Amino acid sequence: MGIITVYKNRKKVLGLNERGLDYIRKFNRHEAVQIADNKLLTKEILNKAGIPTPKLISVIRDNNEFKTFDWESLPKSFVIKPVSGLEGGGIDIFYNRDQHGQWIRANKSKVSVEDLKKMTAVILEGRYSLYNLPDQVMFEERVRTHKNFKYYTYKGAPDIRIIIFNNIPVMAMLRLPTRQSEGKANLEKGGLGLGIDMASGTTTTGIYGKAGKIDFVPGTHIRTSGLKIPYWNRILRYAIEAQRATKLNFAAIDFLIDRDEGPVIVELNARPGLSIQLANDDGMRWRLKKAANIKVKTVEKGIRLAMDLFGGEIEEEIESVSGKEVVGIYENITLVGKDMQEVKTKAKIDTGADSTSIDKKIAEGLGFKELIENLEKENIPEDVNREQGLKLEQELRERLIPKYPDLVDIQFVKSSHGSSLRPYVKVALKVKETQYETYVSIFDRSKLNYPVIIGRKSLGRFLVDPSKSIIKVQPVKNEQPRSAD
Numbered sequence: 303m304g305i306i307t308v309y310k311n312r313k314k315v316l317g318l319n320e321r322g323l324d325y326i327r328k329f330n331r332h333e334a335v336q337i338a339d340n341k342l343l344t345k346e347i348l349n350k351a352g353i354p355t356p357k358l359i360s361v362i363r364d365n366n367e368f369k370t371f372d373w374e375s376l377p378k379s380f381v382i383k384p385v386s387g388l389e390g391g392g393i394d395i396f397y398n399r400d401q402h403g404q405w406i407r408a409n410k411s412k413v414s415v416e417d418l419k420k421m422t423a424v425i426l427e428g429r430y431s432l433y434n435l436p437d438q439v440m441f442e443e444r445v446r447t448h449k450n451f452k453y454y455t456y457k458g459a460p461d462i463r464i465i466i467f468n469n470i471p472v473m474a475m476l477r478l479p480t481r482q483s484e485g486k487a488n489l490e491k492g493g494l495g496l497g498i499d500m501a502s503g504t505t506t507t508g509i510y511g512k513a514g515k516i517d518f519v520p521g522t523h524i525r526t527s528g529l530k531i532p533y534w535n536r537i538l539r540y541a542i543e544a545q546r547a548t549k550l551n552f553a554a555i556d557f558l559i560d561r562d563e564g565p566v567i568v569e570l571n572a573r574p575g576l577s578i579q580l581a582n583d584d585g586m587r588w589r590l591k592k593a594a595n596i597k598v599k600t601v602e603k604g605i606r607l608a609m610d611l612f613g614g615e616i617e618e619e620i621e622s623v624s625g626k627e628v629v630g631i632y633e634n635i636t637l638v639g640k641d642m643q644e645v646k647t648k649a650k651i652d653t654g655a656d657s658t659s660i661d662k663k664i665a666e667g668l669g670f671k672e673l674i675e676n677l678e679k680e681n682i683p684e685d686v687n688r689e690q691g692l693k694l695e696q697e698l699r700e701r702l703i704p705k706y707p708d709l710v711d712i713q714f715v716k717s718s719h720g721s722s723l724r725p726y727v728k729v730a731l732k733v734k735e736t737q738y739e740t741y742v743s744i745f746d747r748s749k750l751n752y753p754v755i756i757g758r759k760s761l762g763r764f765l766v767d768p769s770k771s772i773i774k775v776q777p778v779k780n781e782q783p784r785s786a787d
Contacts, residue, residue, distance in 0.1 A: 501613020
């Protein structure tokens, strides 16, 4: 019987019967399903198409190979899998090997060579295979968890599931291992499931076993929402390319993200489960119907459709709750100075910087040229130690601020570019539709990558989303090529 829960007062979720009749049987040819059901065949086809998968260490295909297999050839860290396993059954991850030759699991239990032989024999018998037929065993390199997940996961590697239909990724979920799931990203065993916004690749809502919907990672103060998935565009690209390579038109594609190599596909599933709808607090039926009749000629169009049709809600919800606009790392801005003189330029949103800094040429364009020339006549030293700088800073404040009405402050700054004293002026700053006054320092940024850096003190009206960026930016007039910040 299908699930009948209604999400967000919109559409009913896709039920199990509907999934099987309307999508799996209708859109997945038998040959494509056979590819998904065989992890070795999947790996071969994906690798031929240039799509990365975890490196294969070895395979045991039958009892004869089992009898002659060199168990000592296995590395300290690896993953054992049934080639035709179902729902994660028979998969075990080993993280190290102790001085006695035993491999160590996430829960610190240990496995000897004899134990490993027994595990392998059970897989070969077909206990975990889809049709209870004799199976094969594969050994893969263990993927090292990406640093972004360090505080979200227990031991094992989180995985990202993408539901794809008609060359369009329609829904996504991050599955996180927990102590309860013994380091495996398996929701049935107690793992976490976090929905992912398709546009930004950022987590939204979350579910956890019997607790149902959750707002924080259990045992922590870390919110389930707001985690940015690394390599999001690449993941969507690989998902579409994998569908094209296997001709599996309705599928779940599971990714791991290696800390060095990036995303790799670990499995294709021709019969995806439906808990992804719970993690996203939304039904899949309306998304599948929306994607059904669209012609997707290129991978780029598939990515764009995924983002445009099924993304962006998390940003809208954040803005409506917080009352703040969401900005990216790079934005087009407008600065307004004396006598309403304007400069439109590009800026980097830098939460690591305390205050906003603008290039000297921009300051001149805003009407502060006379102030800059007068300050340069003061022969302010550019390189002083901290003690000298603080003393000079106080002296200049007392003498120059009363003298120049446009000057609001002078500060000693020591950064990677050296030590300097920087004048501050007041300007109007417009980011998106929000305009407000702020203090900015004037600095020669001609050799830096961005003519404007907007720091924390000027960002109180915004929320910063690192996944958002403006690609087409307007350069400063007569701007020269710049080096990186």
